[in-house]
Amino acid sequence: MAFQRTGAARAERPEGSALPLDTILIGDCVAELEKLPAGSVDMVFADPPYNLQLQGALHRPDDSLVDAVTDSWDRFESFSAYDAFTRAWLLAVRRVLKPSGTLWVIGSYHNIFRVGSALQDLGYWILNDVVWRKANPMPNFRGRRFTNAHETLIWAARGADAKGYTFNYEALKAGNEDLQPRSDWLIPICSGAERLKGEDGRKVHPTQKPEALLARVLLSATKPGDVVLDPFFGSGTTGAVARRLGRHFIGVERDRDYAAAANARIAAVTPEAEEALTAAPAKRDAARVAFATVVERGLVAPGARLVDERRRYEAVVRADGTIALGTVIGSIHRIGAVAQGREACNGWTFWHVAEAGRLTPIDAYREIIRAEDRLAG
Amino acid sequence: MAFQRTGAARAERPEGSALPLDTILIGDCVAELEKLPAGSVDMVFADPPYNLQLQGALHRPDDSLVDAVTDSWDRFESFSAYDAFTRAWLLAVRRVLKPSGTLWVIGSYHNIFRVGSALQDLGYWILNDVVWRKANPMPNFRGRRFTNAHETLIWAARGADAKGYTFNYEALKAGNEDLQPRSDWLIPICSGAERLKGEDGRKVHPTQKPEALLARVLLSATKPGDVVLDPFFGSGTTGAVARRLGRHFIGVERDRDYAAAANARIAAVTPEAEEALTAAPAKRDAARVAFATVVERGLVAPGARLVDERRRYEAVVRADGTIALGTVIGSIHRIGAVAQGREACNGWTFWHVAEAGRLTPIDAYREIIRAEDRLAG
């Protein structure tokens, strides 16, 4: 068994275990997993290829080229080839999981429906799907779709009858301002100093995941000393976070360059002090409210008249949250600017609803929306 | 064809159409859809049922370690029935969709992975998956999982080569603080006065969707007067919102009680005023203007000098509407690209006329031509 070993994590190695703890196994994940003992792993985190099926090149509006994921490991002949690949690794993972073990998989709409169906077919029991909302996603440059601002994780037990899986509910709740942890997580993408760069200054791996995401997963569904297996180890985020949080890891990676980078990265990690291993508080939402939401929720009706404080200008509210000044249509800010012949305008304070002889700034309705949404932050 | 008709929506019924507009068809959706003409519907919104057999499996006493093969085979049978049902309605829907039509489906982790896989298998092309984040979800009482705080929608075109689908990008952006719309939507669940109650005070339908959700869908992906089909009409949220927003609906529902409640609900809806609904003009829909026309009509004279904003490049206007950069001759776009060494360039915004010390983008002259042509009808 070819492997590279990283410095041992702090927690004790289980007595008599045949597991190659805190090690990256070089090779195909199905073949490597078959060498491991059955029922030996507490949790699996898997970030499989997404099968993006990209066609041509994509340019930003400034004509720069988007550095897309075109690596050979992400190319599959067909959906059925991808499905066969998926079933194979899901089966291998299910064998090495303890009866109480759980699986986490991450994916996008390109592959996650295939993965979810396959794991249901194989007898896994879904506990949750979790949405990773990206605070700073790549925009949609052509304006032809919604900005793809999230990825999906599936959390599943080995079977419908699985009992005793780990879920650190109390710690998560305490770390979330005493609110129950929700299935939607707001976390920034991996960038800046956290992003591994080669000597040439280019990213080591095209799809490195943020450590905050793995930390949330491990703190939610494992205990200190648990063994976490990652069959698509890549740049080793799972290993780095596991070591930091006092969990053991086992990685499997086909690419020796990725594995080498991951080993160096993990060796540089300083494990947290024992008492610090509690759930990190959830990041709060920026309380940005769109005027379309105010209309959508019925606080201001389509067709309503908006006026400025001195009633010099009048605009009509439209169903989609734009407003019209004569024939000119745009956002509350843009139309406020147009009305005054200015470059910019804060539409929230400029526009008012006139009712019962009183002017109500639309900003008041924004506050109501914020109150409604506060719990969801 | 058995149906119940609601008061006609405001928009005109297309001439010679065989479609039962603004009507609820009573019956099985596959059978009813097969009676409709192919390629006739602009959008489909589907809220299919979950697999109840699955939930039966959940409650089955199953404490002992069951033979894994038998267990998964049994589960496969129930998934298989759900998959067959899903393929049937997805196929029927695909037939009635226009080539440029799109499908929206909503579901939770119980069924959405099956639906997503099936629609990919049938040739649909996913445009986005969208997360409906619930501002006020049902709490998780036992504290054994994350609070299930979202549902997933899939937005798909009829095929990978489908063109011309409706996406009201400019309006959505203007209604969203001038930021492009994202794939995660925060909307409260349906409750309070909006929730339909029977005479006994109990809710009419167990999974009534909020009107705000449907409004977001219809405003994103349809135009006024479009035909929206809902094969699982239920309490009729799709119809109520379609009527309010000046879209036509066709509903299919097996349960006569649901259909009756939906009809009453829709009849009580007041359509929005026309002016609040008209499609906001998008730049990409504006009439094309040739630069030759600008020269022809004397707005820019042959021989005039064009420069970029920073006056790094200078080109000469020719009588035929081409421009010359040194010895290179071509369109305003081609020459703008050549000047910067880029693949592409929008010549309308890149090139300017310098006069009286001020730079005027030639786009301004295009606007004048458009205004002239509008007056001429």
Add this chain to the structure above:
DNA sequence: AGCTTGCCTGAATCCTAAT
């Protein structure tokens, strides 16, 4: 030092009418 400005980049299934 501290602030402003500009540049770069991120799992992307990202155009369409006219010829």
Add this chain to the structure above:
DNA sequence: AATTAGGATTCAGGCAAGC
């Protein structure tokens, strides 16, 4: 049907350079 060419299109954040 396939090709050509017009011309429309981006947000947050990290970091370096400039002032």
